[in-house]
Amino acid sequence: MCEARAVRQMWVFALASGCAFSHVLVHSLCLYLDPEWASYKLGIFICLNCSGIHRNLPQISRVKSLRLDFWENDLIEFMKKHGNLCAKAKYEAKVPPYYYIPQSCDCLVLREQWIRAKYEREEFVATRVCQDPCSAGSREGFLWKRGRESRQFQKRRFLLSAREGVMKYYTKESRGPKAIISIENLNAMFQTEKIQHAHGLQITYNTDGQTRNLFVYHDSGKEIVEWFNAIRAARYYYLRTTFPTVPEPEVIPRITRNYVKEGYMEKTGPKQKEAFKVRWFCLDSQERKLMYFKNPLDAFAQGQVFIGRTDEGYEVQAGLPQGVRAKKRKPAITVITPTREFVFICENDKEQREWIDALNGVIAQPLTG
Numbered sequence: 001m002c003e004a005r006a007v008r009q010m011w012v013f014a015l016a017s018g019c020a021f022s023h024v025l026v027h028s029l030c031l032y033l034d035p036e037w038a039s040y041k042l043g044i045f046i047c048l049n050c051s052g053i054h055r056n057l058p059q060i061s062r063v064k065s066l067r068l069d070f071w072e073n074d075l076i077e078f079m080k081k082h083g084n085l086c087a088k089a090k091y092e093a094k095v096p097p098y099y100y101i102p103q104s105c106d107c108l109v110l111r112e113q114w115i116r117a118k119y120e121r122e123e124f125v126a127t128r129v130c131q132d133p134c135s136a137g138s139r140e141g142f143l144w145k146r147g148r149e150s151r152q153f154q155k156r157r158f159l160l161s162a163r164e165g166v167m168k169y170y171t172k173e174s175r176g177p178k179a180i181i182s183i184e185n186l187n188a189m190f191q192t193e194k195i196q197h198a199h200g201l202q203i204t205y206n207t208d209g210q211t212r213n214l215f216v217y218h219d220s221g222k223e224i225v226e227w228f229n230a231i232r233a234a235r236y237y238y239l240r241t242t243f244p245t246v247p248e249p250e251v252i253p254r255i256t257r258n259y260v261k262e263g264y265m266e267k268t269g270p271k272q273k274e275a276f277k278v279r280w281f282c283l284d285s286q287e288r289k290l291m292y293f294k295n296p297l298d299a300f301a302q303g304q305v306f307i308g309r310t311d312e313g314y315e316v317q318a319g320l321p322q323g324v325r326a327k328k329r330k331p332a333i334t335v336i337t338p339t340r341e342f343v344f345i346c347e348n349d350k351e352q353r354e355w356i357d358a359l360n361g362v363i364a365q366p367l368t369g
Contacts, residue, residue, distance in 0.1 A: 036066050040075045042119060043082025049104065053112050060119050091118040093126040097248065098133055098236035098255060099229055107192045109199050113225040137162025137183075137234030139227060145169065146195075146215040148299040153217070158227075162234035167203075169214075179212075181205045183238045188231045189258045191215070194296050199224040203231075211284075211291060213299050232256055260285045261358040265333075266345040267292060272324045276345055283307075283355075285362045290335070305335060305342055307362045313338040316359045318352060335359065 035045035039054050041062040046054060054061040064071065095101065102110040117123045139160045144153040157170045159177075167186055168177035182205070191202040195215050201224055203214040218224040235255045243251070260283045266276040279292040279302065288308065291301035308314040315336040320326060326345055331352035335342040346352040 037063055038066055038079060040064055040079065042087060043079055044084050044087045045079075050111070050115065053115050056112075057116070057120055090125060091122065092124050094128055094130050095124045096130055096133070096136065096233070097252065098136070098232045099124075100232055100256070107190045107198075109192070109221040109225060110190060110228075113221055116222070131233075133233045133237035133240065134162045137230055137232075137237050139230040141223070141227070143169075143201075143216040143218055143224075143227065146297060151297070156216075158216075160227075160230055160234055162237040165234075165238060167205075167231070167234070179207075183234050184242075186231065186235060188228055188256050190228070194262075201228060210300050211287075211304075213297075215297055228256075254286070257284075257286050259283055260361065261354060262296075263351065263355075264347065265292075265351075265355070266328075268324075268326075268343050270340060272321065272341070272343055276326060276328070281344075283358050283362065285365065288362055288365070288367075290359070305337070307335075307359060308337070309365075309367065310363055314363050316356050316363065318356060333359075 035047050037046045037048060037051040037054075038044065039046060039061040041060065045066075046063075051063050054063050064075075100110070102114050104111075122128070137160065139158075141158060142155050143158050145156040146153050156178075159168045159170075161167075162183065165183045167181040167183065169179055170176075171178045181203075185206040187204045189202050189204075190200065192198055192200045194200065194202070195217060197217040199217045199219070199221055201216050203216060204211055205214075206212070218227065232255045236251070239246070239251050239254060262280070262282045264278055265281050266278050268274050268276050279294065280296040280298075282291045282293070282301075283289075284291065288306060290305040290307060292303055293301050313336070317334045317336065318331070319334065320332045320343060321334050321341050324343060326332065328345060331346045331349050333344045333346060333352060333355055335344070344355070346355060
């Protein structure tokens with residue numbers, strides 16, 4: 001068989017496999033849907049996005065382009081005998097249910113550490129002994145935390161205990177914990193752009209009816225991802241022990257969550273005659289609330305709007321309410337609630353559409369206990 005024909009057959013096989021990054025191997029979730037690259041050492045097909053990560057792992061992965069590089073016959077046969085499904089069976093044999101499997105839209109540190117965990121450290125092969133969620137959800141160490149008042153990042157000791165159901169952090173070794181956070185309402189999400197650090201993590205929890213934000217990072221990508229998955233393990237342990245009859249597919253999405261949408265909008269006051277002020281907004285679909293902050297890295301929100309269902313009198317409309325005037329000719333959104341109307345101005349039409357779609361998505365959700 002000539003090389004050109006063999007490569008074409010391998011290309012068809014690659015398209016059917018998708019990128020090995022995806023855990024849904026018959027449909028690539030990567031930004032580049034066509035797997036135009038391959039690791040001929042691992043026998044997997046990957047996209048351009050993942051090929052850069054694999055190039056940094058020369059000990060365990062070697063990369064070639066399916067289009068541009070010459071493929072020797074023995075490599076072609078090797079790829080045909082292996083492929084992504086075979087690699088998945090080997091390297092993802094024991095992925096814990098709480099472990100976060102990143103998607104193409106996730107930040108680089110999550111994607112890189114997933115690839116390293118699978119192929120470099122072989123954390124999920126069948127011979128590995130999996131930690132139970134209670135053990136995996138216990139961790140102690142130091143993270144750089146942004147000060148609420150100083151706004152400077154300082155090294156702080158954190159302690160996570162799934163068994164005790166709490167996360168604590170300390171400002172000084174000689175004192176007690178600065179905060180004791182219940183795992184019941186603990187959440188974590190990567191916020192690399194907002195924090196302006198490649199390993200930036202936002203931890204949130206409820207205190208006195210408000211959402212408290214902690215912004216942290218670690219210099220090691222491996223360490224910060226392990227903290228993230230330890231928090232997920234602790235949350236999973238809490239959910240499984242508290243709600244033992246809830247099916248697993250319903251538990252997994254509730255372990256941790258990202259905000260549906262974030263960004264700047266302008267808002268006016270309750271009389272709708274006050275000047276519009278720029279605020280940072282975060283939409284939390286699970287808590288059904290739209291929070292607004294003076295600055296993106298504020299510890300607490302200035303306020304929040306509960307987003308209920310349509311049959312409860314909640315609605316989102318494009319444009320301003322009748323009689324309301326705005327100096328700027330920009331697209332607006334009106335959120336109608338049973339008690340009042342909230343008016344927001346977006347930067348452009350694209351932002352307006354995205355906010356309306358996101359808000360309507362929350363309104364369409366059934367209320368959960």
